[in-house]
Amino acid sequence: MSMLAVLRGPQQVLFGAGQRAALGRVTAALGSHALVVTDARFGSTPEFADLVRLLEQAGVRVTAFTEVLPDVPVHQVGECAELASRVSPDVVVGMGGGSCIDLAKAVAVVLTHGGQPSDYYGEMRVPGPVLPVVALPTTAGTGSEVTPVAVLTDPERTSKVGISSPFLIPHTALCDPELTLGCPPGLTASAGADALSHAIEAFTAVRRPVSPELATERVFVGKSEIADTFALLGIRLIAGSLFRAWSDPTDMEAREAMMLGATAGGFALGTAGTAAAHAIQYPVGAITHTPHGIGVGCLLPYVMEFNRPSRIPELATVALAMGASPDSSPEDLADEAIQRVADLLAAVEVPRTLADLGLPADRLRWTAEQALLAERLVTNNPRPLDVDALEQIVRAAHSGDRGALRDAAPVLAGASAATTADGR
Numbered sequence: 001m002s003m004l005a006v007l008r009g010p011q012q013v014l015f016g017a018g019q020r021a022a023l024g025r026v027t028a029a030l031g032s033h034a035l036v037v038t039d040a041r042f043g044s045t046p047e048f049a050d051l052v053r054l055l056e057q058a059g060v061r062v063t064a065f066t067e068v069l070p071d072v073p074v075h076q077v078g079e080c081a082e083l084a085s086r087v088s089p090d091v092v093v094g095m096g097g098g099s100c101i102d103l104a105k106a107v108a109v110v111l112t113h114g115g116q117p118s119d120y121y122g123e124m125r126v127p128g129p130v131l132p133v134v135a136l137p138t139t140a141g142t143g144s145e146v147t148p149v150a151v152l153t154d155p156e157r158t159s160k161v162g163i164s165s166p167f168l169i170p171h172t173a174l175c176d177p178e179l180t181l182g183c184p185p186g187l188t189a190s191a192g193a194d195a196l197s198h199a200i201e202a203f204t205a206v207r208r209p210v211s212p213e214l215a216t217e218r219v220f221v222g223k224s225e226i227a228d229t230f231a232l233l234g235i236r237l238i239a240g241s242l243f244r245a246w247s248d249p250t251d252m253e254a255r256e257a258m259m260l261g262a263t264a265g266g267f268a269l270g271t272a273g274t275a276a277a278h279a280i281q282y283p284v285g286a287i288t289h290t291p292h293g294i295g296v297g298c299l300l301p302y303v304m305e306f307n308r309p310s311r312i313p314e315l316a317t318v319a320l321a322m323g324a325s326p327d328s329s330p331e332d333l334a335d336e337a338i339q340r341v342a343d344l345l346a347a348v349e350v351p352r353t354l355a356d357l358g359l360p361a362d363r364l365r366w367t368a369e370q371a372l373l374a375e376r377l378v379t380n381n382p383r384p385l386d387v388d389a390l391e392q393i394v395r396a397a398h399s400g401d402r403g404a405l406r407d408a409a410p411v412l413a414g415a416s417a418a419t420t421a422d423g424r
């Protein structure tokens with residue numbers, strides 16, 4: 001096996017309680033007129049007023065768009081760009097959950113290069129650098145503050161769409177865990193499940209043969225050494241703090257660990273990419289209107305079970321990062337990793353089955369067919385996937401029968417190709 005390592009990220013990540021106070025200085029170094037992008041909730045808080053004051057005290061003019069909707073309907077990119085085009089901002093500040101940061105990133109693309117968001121859907125379609133983005137997350141989940149992707153909802157498509165390019169990585173991530181103290185338990189769970197899924201899907205992703213084209217033609221290159229380090233950091237931190245942050249929202253130590261874990265997960269996903277759990281969540285979310293993190297969290301143990309035959313050593317390492325004793329065999333540790341993930345997500349009340357999420361039983365084949373269309377995610381999965389294999393995962397996740405995947409594993413489509421697809 002040849003080693004592969006790719007590192008992309010913001011020019012700076014400033015992490016820690018109270019770091020938001022650096023916003024004025026950080027932004028003034030990048031521009032003199034900031035487009036601030038947030039949602040109605042954060043826009044009405046005293047913290048938001050304080051941040052705007054900090055910008056103004058640093059000599060930065062502020063134009064604010066405070067209407068971001070969850071999951072960012074694509075028409076909001078045009079609305080926000082229209083507001084901004086009247087004032088010509090030279091820096092964009094995204095404050096809020098992943099939705100606010102994603103809109104900030106998408107608007108920076110359109111303000112710089114013109115056109116419609118759809119001109120940039122897919123990978124590597126942004127032609128050059130965009131207005132600098134400063135990102136302040138208020139959830140510990142998406143990692144968008146460090147990732148090269150903006151996720152949007154386009155009514156013309158069934159699934160969500162992404163603009164993926166290294167040019168979308170924010171210039172500065174200002175990660176202040178105090179901003180997550182207001183997250184209610186349900187949001188803490190969905191964001192935390194998303195972050196855990198990023199770290200685990202990145203750590204178990206396909207391993208691609210090293211080539212000079214790999215990282216210049218692809219945003220998401222599969223498993224890589226540096227991404228692994230971030231993934232394991234994320235898994236360790238989230239495993240130790242998600243339940244605490246969920247059960248006691250004021251537990252600052254847990255909030256800090258969750259936010260650092262989510263940012264680490266963002267670094268991992270930003271180069272390695274995610275896989276089957278994310279591919280299947282898109283159609284599930286489109287039908288059930290359940291949050292992204294809840295969907296990927298519900299699916300994660302089933303996808304780990306499906307991938308187990310190809311990823312025993314990696315899953316064993318996941319178990320160790322989650323606190324398992326090293327005395328067991330790799331096979332037993334791999335099982336323990338899946339069980340620990342399932343137990344943690346159940347403890348924070350992530351629904352255990354797709355039926356619980358409201359996916360109708362007559363839409364299981366359709367869900368698999370739609371998931372297959374997310375080709376970038378499907379081909380990033382360590383075990384090859386076709387529509388039948390995806391349907392088996394969907395069926396098991398719908399009925400809650402993880403054992404069905406275990407029993408069926410040797411005869412699943414593509415099982416024999418699993419060791420060649422990842423270059424090993």
Ligand SMILES: NC(=O)c1ccc[n+]([C@@H]2O[C@H](COP(=O)([O-])OP(=O)(O)OC[C@H]3O[C@@H](n4cnc5c(N)ncnc54)[C@H](O)[C@@H]3O)[C@@H](O)[C@H]2O)c1
Nearest residue numbers: 041070071097098099138139142144147149151180182183
């Ligand atoms: N760009 C990326 O790399 C990336 C990665 C994964 C997911 N995503 C996308 O990010 C979006 C999800 O982002 P999210 O999970 O952060 O949620 P979100 O931004 O959609 O926000 C969900 C709700 O939580 C509220 N909220 C946010 N912070 C809060 C706080 N501190 N206290 C109380 N309420 C708060 C928001 O106002 C909103 O009502 C989805 O569209 C998903 O597809 C993006």
Ligand SMILES: [Fe+2]
Nearest residue numbers: 194198292296
């Ligand atoms: Fe995600």
